[in-house]
Amino acid sequence: MTKKIMMKGNEAIAEAAIRAGCRLYFGYPITPQSEIAEYMARRLPEVGGTFLQTESEVATVNMVYGAACTGRRVMTSTSSPGFSLMQEGISYIAGAELPCVFVNVVRGGPGLGDIQPAQGDYFQATKGGGHGDYRVIVLGPSTVQEAVDLMGLAFDLADKYRNPVLVLADGLIGQMMEPVELPEMRDLSNLPDHSSWALVGAKGRKPHKVTSFNIDPHELEKMNKRYQAKYREIEKNEKRWENYRVEDLEYLLVGYGTSGRILKSVADMARGDGIKVGVFRPITLWPYPYEALAEVAEKARFVLTVEMSSGQMVEDVKLALEGRVPVYFYGRMAGVVPTPEEIYRHFVKLLEEG
Amino acid sequence: MEKAIFNPPKSLSKREFTYCPGCHHGIVHRLIAEVIDELGIREKTVIIAPVGCSVFAYEFFELDGTVAPHGRALAVATGMKRARPDLVVFTYQGDGDLAAIGTAETIHAANRGEKLTTIFINNAVYGMTGGQMAPTTLIGQKTTTTPYGRNHEKDGYPIHISEILSTMNGVAYLERVTVDTPQNVRSAKKAIKKAFLAQIKGLGFGLVEVLSACPTNWGMNPVEAMTWLREHMAKEFPPKLFVDKVGDG
Amino acid sequence: MMAYHGIVIAGFGGQGVMLIGQLIATAAMLEGKHSTWFPSYGPEMRGGTANCTVVVDEKPIASPVVETPTEVVAMNYPSMMKFGKVLKSGGYLFINSSMIHETLDRKDIKLISIPVNDIADRIGNLKVANVVMLGAFLELTKTVEFKSVEEALREKLTGRKSALLDYNLRALEEGAKYVRKSMSTVG
Incomplete structure (x- = not known):
């Protein structure tokens, strides 16, 4: 048992991600979650990871796409308006079946809204914020401890199903401090193996192609059927309450x-x-x-x-x-x-x- | 005994190109594949294809590859390269992708000096969507969305991406080339090789802008298109070496 | 002593209201209790009024938000006016009488005035006025024990800040001493 420490939700989320084996973070500052980026900027270099402040959430989500193509654990975090900007990329990520984790620390909307805790992004999060028939696994923590626990689960589910996972928090979870117990650091050498599809150079094998694209509607429907079968499997296995x-x-x-x-x-x-x-x-x-x-x-x-x-x-x-x-x-x-x-x-x- | 006098590059796949007659994509694809072969980097190179006529580029190379959302190839490439700095990552992008919808990603990747290579195909028109105005469409040039010719009062001016990028410290190699004569094809290949070397040597961002013909959407035959490229496009976008931190060593 | 405390601590940005809230929440954790700390955040933190809500309880905390606080600490006049009104009947209102010269018109609460700036000034560091207030708060509410807050302070003030530890410990003590003395004079 590790001892309890007092942590702000945003920082606890960041540390939990690192302990889950995430070494790549791309992000653009937005209240009320910028502490996640700040924490990552300070902490990731200590563990050999990479932090990059991007030029926009549009760039962010596509950097996550690129990093996820290599099979390494990667995440970003944002708040409502920023999450809207990421929706196109999330659709591509779901279509390309790439594992990665998003955190949306929801604030008041619509539009510029305000920066206080809200839950107005539920439809966007759970019913598909982008185009096409896709699903994102969505986890809703209610305490800082649960946010920590769900971060670990988010990375595991993303890897298991090759699907984006969203941790849907709000400004209160992000900004409050509560005692938390952090999990042990995950052994990076024991993370799931993605060598059967990841883009890491076609050394001694046929090239891997990772896309959400097929110009032939019948072939694209086959891909869609594969996604849907996976979603049914997730529905069968992963409901939590x-x-x-x-x-x-x-x-x-x-x-x-x-x-x-x-x-x-x-x-x-x-x-x-x-x-x-x-x-x-x-x-x-x-x-x-x-x-x-x-x-x-x-x-x-x-x-x-x-x-x-x-x-x-x-x-x-x-x-x-x-x-x-x-x-x-x-x-x-x-x-x-x-x-x-x-x-x-x-x-x-x-x-x-x- | 039979002797092979011609072999396709190993880095090209067996897929037949789907490009129109007179289009320059095929020539540029081949040059890239030859460069990758010559540098011996095929097994660690990844292609990021764009949205546009070259959306299938990832299929035409015997490389790991993906397709980025429209305009985001350099963001995808950045994420990939940051995750695996040991890979060689290049994007292949058209003018709409790189210089309109993806301008921010282009400028910021270049400005960060990402160790990436970009091949930029500038043909002054949107190909895949059927011949609409591109950010690089010339003044007076007729397209399906500039039926009276591009009017700078309304549509602004052709954008000079290479000139813009040439001011950035992160850029290690930057050249504008054409592939309209055998000699220019050889120079273009040299430029492409240097743009890859800029990445491999960790010097920074490398980009080669290739002025390219699009006879179909220009409404010309391939010969006319080549003439128009020389007489009009190359005047607006003069071929030039902007930045070379690679040297000849 | 009651197990549940829903505390609002408010003042100008820069008066250290966030810190004393964190110290209470951390001390509670060290005692094996449950606690939450939730700040007001955003532009109002800079120059305007800042506040935080701290909940301490023996059982897991469901709501980190509080409608009627059991205790309010007001480091300036606007905070007293805003949060003094919603204080639970019979609850404690701690005010910084170095800055607040008015009182709140409520007969059903316990108003405790402490000139925390003056006391901090005597200690030799104006910045610990907030911790003087915390000393007074703990002496009367017994929300957490002094030694737990000391432990929390020792964890918080590391590196260059460790030089400030003595000032803070004195501030805790002086705050407690002040209310002990004034209570005995009054009652």
Whole structure:
């Protein structure tokens, strides 16, 4: 057991990536996540890695593409407007089936918006922000410790499925400090072997070609079918979620990331008043744990979904429940973080309205 | 006994070129392949193809390769080279890719002095999308989006990428060439070799701009196109050695 | 003593409010408690009002945001006006009386005035005014123990900053001493 240290979310994310074997970081500064780039700039040279400050997020995502072509672990991080700029490249990366990790520390939008914590990028993250039929594995941490743990998982899933993985955090996770236990440094010589496809020079073998391209629609459809088969496999294997005090629930709260953790306070408050409330917190936002949610929600008189957005994930909650349980929504937008008390007041109002 | 008097370079694949008659891509591909063979670097070289007529370039070389998003070849190449500095990485890009949508990536890769090689095909027109205006289209030149000729009041002026890059400290080799005569083909090959050597020797960024004919989209036969290239394009874009930190050693 | 503390610490940028928040959160961690520290961030950090929210609890912390703090530390007047209003009834409001000459019109809270700038000046380093405040805060709230904060300070002040350790330890002590003395005079 390593000892706990107090770390800012952004810095913990960076250190966790390095410990997961990431030695390549490309990025462009943007609040509220620039500490990731600053940490990497300082730390990567100490471990023989490479940090590069790019000219734009458009260049960044393509540098990630190029680095990922070599099979080495690579990542970038950004915040909402920057992540929008990366969408074209992510589509290419998904099509070329390249393993790499993105972190989006979401801030208030749309447009320039503000720099405070928000969850308004859920649709973009989980429903495909770029063009074409592709999927990105999306992980939503709710604590600094979970962000650390999910960074390691992100690199492993990226390698396992040759697919981009996104850690969808928000300004609160990025900026807050919490005690964390960091994992041991991964042994670089034990990382997954990508020599069967990586672009490292055609030495003594046929050349490798890595593209998202085929001019023949029937051939391109074959590629698409391969992607889809992989996505079904990911859906089968990789759904993750947390249940909190759901055993005897009469009402269910659903939220992810920062709002997910705040909901646990709301459930505790309600139980203090004798109301049996539980929380369902999806950890993988794609693939979304529809079945697990349906299972705990069956017993609920109603479901209240809470997000730091106008209501995006609530569509997946409704998809999971298919009208069997009433679904209500409470949200704050534009960088306002809801307090447990205000959510509880809204919950009580719903109870009273029957 | 039969003796081979001609062999295709090992660095070219067996795929037949798909380029139009009179197009210069084929000549330039072959020169690059010969240079790679002569430098003995085929097994550690990776090609980054662009979006444009040469989108298939990665298939025409017997090399590891990929296709970058439109304009981003030098960003992809930067990521690759930073990940594996032992590789030789080159991009092959047209004027739309390198000098319009990808201008920022071009300038910043050159300015950082990335140890990369770029072959820049300037034919003053968009080929793959069917003959629209390029950033290098000449004043008065008719294209499908300048049906009355390029008008500088409206469309601005032909952009001189090599002249712009020549001011940058990160550039180690920079030359504009043509491949319109056997002699010029030989000079072009020498330039390409030096642009690779700039990378291999770790001196910095190397780029060769090749003025190239596009008879199809210029609406000419190959002979007319060659004449137009000499009489018009080469006036606007004079062949020139801009930077040579490689030397003859 | 209550297990849960939801603390807001606020002042001008440069008054060290972020640091004392971090010291409390780190000290709590060293005691095996759970803690979170969340700063206001962005342009307001430079010159404007800065604040951080610290939560300390015996059990895992669900919400790092706090609607009604159990304690508020106000290093300047705007902070007192903004966060004094939302302080929980019966909670502590610590104010820097070197800079705040007004009081808040609330009878249901415990207002503690400490001239932290003057005390820091006497110690010989104005920069430790924030730690004087922390000493006073800990003496009354017992959120964490002094020795844990000392340990956190020792971890924080390394290298060139280690010269400042003595000033900080004195500041902690003087802050605590001040409230002990004023409490005994009052009560």
